[in-house]
Amino acid sequence: MMNFTNHFLLFMMLQFILVLGGVTNPGVQLKIQDKYVVMDNGIVQVTIANPEGYVTGIQYNGVDNLLQVTNNESDRGYWDMVWDEGGNKTTAKGKKGKGRFDRMEATNFKVIVEHEEQVELSFTRIWNSSLEGNLAPVNIDKRFILLRGSSGFYTYAIYEHLKEWPAFDIDNTRVAFKLRKDMFHYMVVADNRQRFMPLPDDREIGRGEALDYPEAVLLVNPVEPEFKGEVDDKYQYSCESKNNRVHGWISMNSSQPTGFWVITPSPEFRSAGPLKQYIGSHVGPTSLSVFHSTHYSGLDLIMKFGPNESWKKVYGPIFIYLNSLSNGESPITLWKDAKQQMVIESESWPYTFPASQEFLSAKQRGKVEGRLLVRDRYINNASIPVSGGYVGLAFPGDAGSWQRESKGYQFWTTTDDKGYFSIINIHPGTYNLYSWVTGYIGDYKYGPIINITSGSQINVRELVYEPPRDGPTLWEIGIPDRLAAEFYVPDPNPKYINKLYLNHSDRFRQYGLWERYADLYPNEDLVYTVGVSDYRKDWFFAQVSRKKDNNTYQATTWKINFNLDQVHTNGTYKLRVALASIHHADLQVRINNSEANPPLFSSGQIGSENTIARHGIHGLYWLFSIQVQGTLLVKGNNTLFLTQPINTSPFQGILYDYIRLEGPSTGQN
Known part of the structure; x- marks a missing residue:
């Protein structure tokens, strides 16, 4: 250092x-x-x-x-x-x-x-x-x-x-x-x-044409002709x-x-x-x-x-x-x-040259170290070291509360290939230790409060994260990584492109991709068949409303078809739905009855992240664990319905991270 x-x-x-x-x-x-x-x-x-x-x-x-x-x-x-x-x-x-x-x-x-x-x-x-x-x-x-x-x-x-x-x-x-x-x-x-980059002049009236929100402008008569036909939007460069x-x-x-x-x-x-x-x-x-x-x-x-x-x-x-x-x-x-x-x-951080006593030097700060392991008994009965897991300190709260915390300081690091971590230069104060691991759902919180004082060095030793799990995986869609990037991101409308993101790993940063859903599914909504469909090609990255010719929007219901060789009618199944983002939307879940009222699950209208419009591929992380009684399922073909009924804006919608259906826990009939 x-x-x-x-x-x-x-x-x-x-x-x-x-x-x-x-x-x-x-x-x-x-x-x-x-x-x-x-x-x-x-x-x-x-x-x-x-x-x-x-x-x-x-x-x-x-x-x-x-x-x-x-x-x-x-x-x-x-x-x-x-x-x-x-x-x-x-x-x-x-x-x-x-x-x-x-x-x-x-x-x-x-x-x-x-x-x-x-x-x-x-x-x-x-x-x-x-x-x-x-x-x-x-x-x-x-x-x-x-x-x-x-x-x-x-x-x-x-x-x-x-x-x-x-x-x-x-x-x-x-x-x-x-x-x-x-x-x-x-x-x-x-x-x-x-x-x-274009000039700011290119965004002015006569040179630029405002699109669905003020930050996005189509360059129709730019000073430099090479930018003609491109979209300029500051959110395309977020990080x-x-x-x-x-x-x-x-x-x-x-x-x-x-x-x-x-x-x-x-x-x-x-x-x-x-x-x-x-x-x-x-x-x-x-x-x-x-x-x-x-x-x-x-x-x-x-x-x-x-x-x-x-x-x-x-x-x-x-x-x-x-x-x-x-x-x-x-x-x-x-x-x-x-x-x-x-x-x-x-x-060089923390600097020692700032003169304010409010900015703390290294000797006034503390350190926390330890090792993170994960145990999912339906994958491996042993606790295995986590490589690249995120571990951090933030204000005390519930597991995952760090992503909504703003008044204090946060200190984060990642684990090495054996699961060890060291968080240094921590402000004195009271914290919880939090973590999450790519490949596993949910958030971890270490139970005891951690009190940092000047010069303190705390070793929490081995921490074992047991992610949410009630039974074996019957099927899954996506990768549990808090992103929707693995799903199908369409090519942009040729009228609305940013040349930087053509043939780019961040293809989701193009303007107007939400409207491509109606182009691909003009009349019927997405249908995904477990074991046949490929989420990289067949699962649209965002569940949005369908735009109609009269500039109105239509609610959408996606279907997941899956087959069960047997059903434990007395057992309890568990549906895990992890969201990468949601904006003024309501996630409704039904099984084998698209008209069921009330639905098996409704999130209610939640989220104000505006991730779809801002090309972010993720906002806040949400995890819903939904009990499914075996009596709702049948041997053979079943259908899961995911409805987003609110349709007053093109930007209301859901970015899924990962979906998994678990069978009854071992021992259930």
Whole structure:
């Protein structure tokens, strides 16, 4: 683990090399002006509005400002929050309102650290009762750090809600940077997700045609003809938190290509665990570091604070990294360098240079280690080590509650090939230990509460997860991995494509795939026959409504035909239905009678994840275990009916993860 000493030595080595080459590497300088504060280390110069705390300028590599200079100064580099007063949550139709957008304008400025090796600045806004109803009841301290020899700068913030303050909610909070559109045209979010991007102008009326929701635009007359006929949609570039560690833009316009990268060295301060999906970079050119959002989770992930609830949390630091080339190498080399820098930053975590006592150093944190095994007696009677299983600490709650948790910190790792795990740098506090394992349904929770103190090292030894199971598998559909990606994802309508995702592993990110269901099943719904059908080809990835010619939508019922050689009429069977996501839908289950009222099972209308529209292939994980009395089944052919009856929107629907029918437990007749 690289500590601050090693991190600082890297900077010093760079300085030494520059001095040998005849180039001095000056210390950090701070210039305080009436309306601006400027941090400058000779490599990068950062200009921040005083006292508001907006980043108005980033000077680097001979360019006066990498940010969009035609934007208002408050709309270039800024922290923001979407919030609302407590309890004011829904419209008359039961949908959540947009909330209030706040760029978190500070009112006070203070120098925290100032010397040649480091400058740290604080921009604060302190709440009081006179602001009630106008600003979120939260104290905000935005920090900016520049180190000597660093090709970039750090930013973090401390949020605090005092116990005596009124209730309020947070929907979204993040840092945003809007770059110069005349420079940055090539975007990278992953090795296999990078491309030249359209201009923001292409989304405007006359050049772009709005589609089913505002974020999706068909480019009909773009500035660059090569983008004509493509769909631009920021959600096509979302990324799971565990993979959302570095992304950004490359400018290829000059003899010295330049990269702008947002690096998140640790996801510990993000909401909802490693699978939560966040937006990163998208057309603008825009780069974000999102810490909390309701995307792909909806109302379940609104941060709700009561009137007597105290709360404090540190978001960040994140690192804004800048790099450039001058030797004729491919500009894509900048992406490789950014990934290497991300590793350096991650290995340096937790940093020791932030001056706030709220950001805890490694010695103030704790560690938990152990071994995870799994036992499913209908597969293997022994407990077997789990390889690649996720193990994490989050606020105490029920098994699986971590995916809806947002106020605290979460710390996750994966097991090695023998099942061992080690979770390090854990904030002091009270936690449950959670886990889930690909290939098995359900969630695991370690029973005892885990109390972390400064310097504590806890070994929980061997943990055995026994996934839900009552009897032997009679049949199954899909892979229990919390995704719908293994099912049939159709080709997009040629009128609505993103060229990046043609012949791509993430083919589900194309726009409009929900409408392809009606193309493939214009009159009759999907029928799947166990033992004959192939879920990779015959199970559509999402159960959506069927679009009709008059722009109305028709409820759908899918059928699973299966054969039983024998039936234990006195026995109890178990149907396991795991969902990868659900949006304003009702899962109804019937067996051998499509008109049964009431159905054998109904979830009721649940979910507000909007995963289908946002090309996410998963949202929140849901698991339903449904008892099936043997009297409902017959020897020979049986049919399971899956109905989604709500049909007021194209985006209401279900993404299945895995379905399994279990026979009666051993010993039942």
